[in-house]
Amino acid sequence: MIKWTLDELRRNCTEPLALNETVDISSLIKSKNENVISVSPAKVNGFFSLDQLGLLGTFKIKIKLVLPSTRSLQPVNTELSFTVSEYYVDHQTDNLAEFGKNDVVIFLADGLLDLSEVVCENVLARLPLKVLTPEEAAGKTELPKGNDWQVVEEGSSANAKVQVDPRLAKLKDFFKD
Template identity: 40%
Template sequence: MNWSLSDLMKHKEPLHFNENLDLKEDLISRTSEILDVNLVKVDGYAIKDRDAVLISAKVTGAIVVPSSRSLRPVNFKLDFTVNEYYVEAGTNLDRFEATETVLPVQDDQIDFSKAVADNIILQIPMQIFSPEEQDGKTPMPAGDDWEVISEADEKDAQIKQVDPRLAKLKDLFNSEDSDPK
C-alpha cells in the first residue's frame, strides 16, 4: 500500500481502502517473536487535513507467537486501529498534539504496509500464554535441578520455610500455653 503524499493532498474526498496484506516475510525477518502471520486485513481512510494527511485504519488478522512460558506456538488475534498523520519533511509540527503520531515523508512516498507491520510488532504483549497455560491445565516446565513455579507457590514456600535458628521458638509458645500456672 504505497501512495504519493502529493496525490493524497489533491483528494477532496476521503480515499477509502480495504486490502488484505501479506506481511509474513517482512514481519518474520524483522523479529524472532513472530513465528507465522496470516493475511492482515486493513480497512480505512486517507483524509486530507490542511497541510497533512491523516490515515486511519482498522487492522485485523492473526499472528503466531511463542508462549512466554513453554515456547509453544500461540495464536494471537490482531484487532487495533492505526491513526497516523503524514506531513512533508520540514513541516512545522506545532499544531499537532504530543500524543498524535506525525511522520515526515521523504521523497513524497508513503509506505503504509510498513506502518501496519510496525504497529503489529508493537501489539505483541510482553507475556502471552496458551489457553491451557492460562487455565493451569498444563504442568509448569521443569528440567534437571530446576522448575518454574507460580508466584502463589513461591509465597506458600516462603511461609512454610522456617529459619532453623527460630524453629525452637515456635515450640516455646506452645509449651507455655499448655503449662498450668
C-alpha cells in the first residue's frame, strides 16, 4: 500500500511526484462490491503535484475485471482505462470557492492519501451498468420469456411504439398536399 500524508508531501515534494505503480486492489474492490468476480492489479501512471489549492493528482488507471453479465450472470472480461484528475485537500479546508466548477475535490480524513483507496473509488465509480457477454452483445442469445411475459430491450423495435399526443393528432392532416 502506498500512503502519504499531506504534510509529508508539502515538506518533501518541491517537484511533481511521478507515479508508475501497480496497485493490487482486489480485496478492497470485492469488499465494497460483492458482484465483482475477480480483479487484476491496476496499473497507475501519472503524477501528484502541489499547488496553491492543494495536491493535484493526474493519472491514468488501467485495470481488468471479471464482472457478471447483467442479463445472464455469466462471467465477462471487462477492461477499464480512464484518466483521473482530482484535488486532494485536508478535511479542514473550508474555502472551496478557489476551485473551478469542474474541479473534483476530495477531502482527506486525517490528511492521509491512500493510493489504493483512490484507485478503488475511481474504479468503482466507473464500473459499467450494462455488462454483456460477446454473444449477448451481438444479439445471438434469446431474451428470457415466459407464458405471459417477455424481456425486451429499451428502444427495440418490438418495444418502440410511436405515441402521439392526442391534442396534436389532428395536425398530421394539416399539411396534406
